[in-house]
Amino acid sequence: MKSVIKIEDLSKYYGKGKEIKAVDRLNLEVYEGETFGLLGPNGSGKTTTVRLLNGIIKPTSGTAKVNGLDILENEDEVKRVTGMLAESPGLYEKLSGYEFLEFMGALYDVPGGILPDRIDELLKLFSLDDRRDHLIEGYSSGMKQKLLIAAALIHDPPIVFLDEPTSTLDPRAAHMVKELIEELSDNAGKTIFLCSHLLSVVEELCDRVGIICNGRLIAVGTIEEIISRSGANTLEEAFIALTGGTVDNELLAWRENIAQPQVARDS
């Protein structure tokens, strides 16, 4: 299998004394055509990893190759071979869907001769063609998310990064987006790097999963491999076991103490 993302000792530290380790000596390979899920609790370094791999921020040390391009030496070229859906993306609400995609296409230097056809294709693929000339401010959250995924694909990148693609959506819109991601992977042959803290999303979509905690990659493999290696029965149990999640007994005791007088008063 051809490796399209190869991460070598990638680190990103913040703070004066570099005491905040957002990503710490990360080593990982993602193969062509697979859907890889980076799973981790909030603040574990998922978004930082995606931003590093897209050349948006520079690493403190280490490097990575994306589609054979070094993120330090070929920053601009890396952006051309990747599409990215950010966790909190900005949208020009006063533009129509078509205009927004036209703008994104122009930013990615998609030739004017092929851009209108590309936009038409994407709008049809994402079932947005009937609303193409409507302002984005009138779109639902699901439609906005679909438009943002379309924008990430406007330059036809072989690798697509999706950072929490369903976390802000209602179940129906989330289902729609998950189907789209599956379609991209199965029919369009894209390599998808998906970040999420939602286990169900990763379980449904990903061929392989990496679990990141406090900036360090603590497990990689298929979901079955991770479950069996951690001695758990489900991915949720494995995730909690690996990330050190525990039930806070003190907190539970405090809650019980609070609840008991209330029950007494009620009775």
Added chain:
Amino acid sequence: MPNPKWLVIAKNEFRVTTSPIRSLRRYYPLMLAGLFGAWVFYLAPMLVRSLMSDFEGLIVSEIAVAVFEIILFMFSVFLTIIPVSNALKEEGIGQI
């Protein structure tokens, strides 16, 4: 050859700003140029001629240089500072 990025962004800002008159957007620069030409070559001279005597015209002409400088300054504020500050405020960009 791809368009320079500043032009792509400027075109987008124009689209965002003129969003309320989207249907007329194509004709907007022509309409503005037409209105400007009509004002400069026809309406303003006619207005001044009808309102001012020769003496008032003389006074105005002496302060015209200062007024012209003020107008140019206002014009530069309108053309550069306001769009830049708007862009910095990310006006028109919303989170989903």
